[in-house]
Amino acid sequence: MKQAIRALSIAIIILWIFIIAFAATAVYSVMNLDIGFEETQFFSLNEDVVVSLPFFINNNGYYDISELNVTTRMTDYNGTLLSVSETFVPLVASGSNVETAHNISMDLSDMSMEHTELFFNDSSFELDAFIALNFANVIPAQVSINMTVPWGAYFSNLSVGEIFVRSYNTTHSEVVIPVSFENHSYFDIVGTMQLEVYNNEDELVTSGQTNLNVSSSYGYDEQVKTYSSLEDVSKLTESGEVYFVFETSMFTVERWVTYG
Amino acid sequence: MVKEIGEKSLVRKMIPNVFKAAVWGIITYVFVGYLPTLLFPMDFLAFGFNQLFDLFVGIAVFFAVITNLFSGTILGYAFSIARGLVMIIYFIFALDGGIISLSMPISEVTASFVVDVKAFLTILVLVNLLGIGKNLLQVTSFLAKKVEANQLRQ
Numbered sequence A: 001m002k003q004a005i006r007a008l009s010i011a012i013i014i015l016w017i018f019i020i021a022f023a024a025t026a027v028y029s030v031m032n033l034d035i036g037f038e039e040t041q042f043f044s045l046n047e048d049v050v051v052s053l054p055f056f057i058n059n060n061g062y063y064d065i066s067e068l069n070v071t072t073r074m075t076d077y078n079g080t081l082l083s084v085s086e087t088f089v090p091l092v093a094s095g096s097n098v099e100t101a102h103n104i105s106m107d108l109s110d111m112s113m114e115h116t117e118l119f120f121n122d123s124s125f126e127l128d129a130f131i132a133l134n135f136a137n138v139i140p141a142q143v144s145i146n147m148t149v150p151w152g153a154y155f156s157n158l159s160v161g162e163i164f165v166r167s168y169n170t171t172h173s174e175v176v177i178p179v180s181f182e183n184h185s186y187f188d189i190v191g192t193m194q195l196e197v198y199n200n201e202d203e204l205v206t207s208g209q210t211n212l213n214v215s216s217s218y219g220y221d222e223q224v225k226t227y228s229s230l231e232d233v234s235k236l237t238e239s240g241e242v243y244f245v246f247e248t249s250m251f252t253v254e255r256w257v258t259y260g
Numbered sequence B: 001m002v003k004e005i006g007e008k009s010l011v012r013k014m015i016p017n018v019f020k021a022a023v024w025g026i027i028t029y030v031f032v033g034y035l036p037t038l039l040f041p042m043d044f045l046a047f048g049f050n051q052l053f054d055l056f057v058g059i060a061v062f063f064a065v066i067t068n069l070f071s072g073t074i075l076g077y078a079f080s081i082a083r084g085l086v087m088i089i090y091f092i093f094a095l096d097g098g099i100i101s102l103s104m105p106i107s108e109v110t111a112s113f114v115v116d117v118k119a120f121l122t123i124l125v126l127v128n129l130l131g132i133g134k135n136l137l138q139v140t141s142f143l144a145k146k147v148e149a150n151q152l153r154q
Helices: A002-031 A108-112 B001-037 B047-071 B074-094 B118-154
Strands: A033-037 A040-046 A048-059 A065-075 A082-092 A097-107 A124-133 A140-151 A156-160 A166-167 A170-180 A189-199 A202-214 A218-230 A240-248 A251-257 B099-106 B109-116
Touching: A002 A033, A002 A124, A002 B118, A033 A040, A048 A065, A048 A082, A065 A097, A097 A108, A108 A251, A156 A251, A170 A189, A170 A202, A189 A218, A202 A240, B001 B047, B047 B074
Parallel strands: none
Antiparallel strands: A033 A048, A040 A048, A048 A097, A065 A082, A065 A124, A082 A097, A124 A140, A140 B109, A156 A170, A166 A170, A170 A218, A189 A202, A189 A240, A202 A218, A240 A251, B099 B109
């Protein structure tokens, strides 16, 4: 019996030494983890808007971090899913440094069809970030963050001022349409703006097109000039609607705006 | 007269145990309660874990003192078994049954952390069960020796 008790005592002491050593080194390793984020980058890729969140993990601890999975889910204020992005880092070995970026991409061509309002009205998105990892191959950990991300519309406060007519030649008149909006988005708008002016009886008065080059956070306040026959110009009423088509390499959106 | 002599011998027997209990109490406090605070800053143990750590130190010191105070008696073994059971309950409670969940504000957002320490908890429980098993063997051995001594006296 004595030998059994002695053997058990030795086994228990050894196990406690292992447990304490593991706990102490695990806490030390977590404290020595250097995780940081670099400056967020915004860029466009084909028809996608990409928000890139570069981050680094400097594992100065004693244990590996494996199966690091970063998932973000972006929804609009109605809860409609806009984007799901995932970044997987298979291993951050002990003593190593990993630099990568989590890219959240949104297909603007899809958005222009299904969420047109987001192009004209500022809004906010709900961003759910979910980070899962396996520490020392025995301790799975998860972190979830929920945050609200402001969304700036490309054509915020789009409005049409008072339309007026100037005589151009004997057959045509110049129709001047004051158009203004503010680009609240993170991206520059480079493309074209087509517009059609309809009177209050839905008759086409005039149409035209102009190039757009509006930097991020800047406003657009221009007088768009179109030319119409005298007969068409005579149809212009004090109030009506203007049909806009904005076209860039990433999206095409349409919008009716009343004037007068 | 006989009673007085009995009390004196009991006190004389207890003195080494009291001394041993005091020494073990101090040693346990230094290793369990003091040294970890030197190695790891206690602000690391936020979210109520400070209180849990203090409770752990309290349990460890209490049982170190009490088991040494009654060492060589059946009560000493009983307290050792109790220590094992209390530690198992403590670890299950402190580690939230193996899934630690906590929320903490990071600038303007709230982050929720979930750490799965079931494997670690299982090892802790098993080691404590092993300790209880060892104590049961020690009790059996202790009682067997006592019975043997009584039989020899008879």
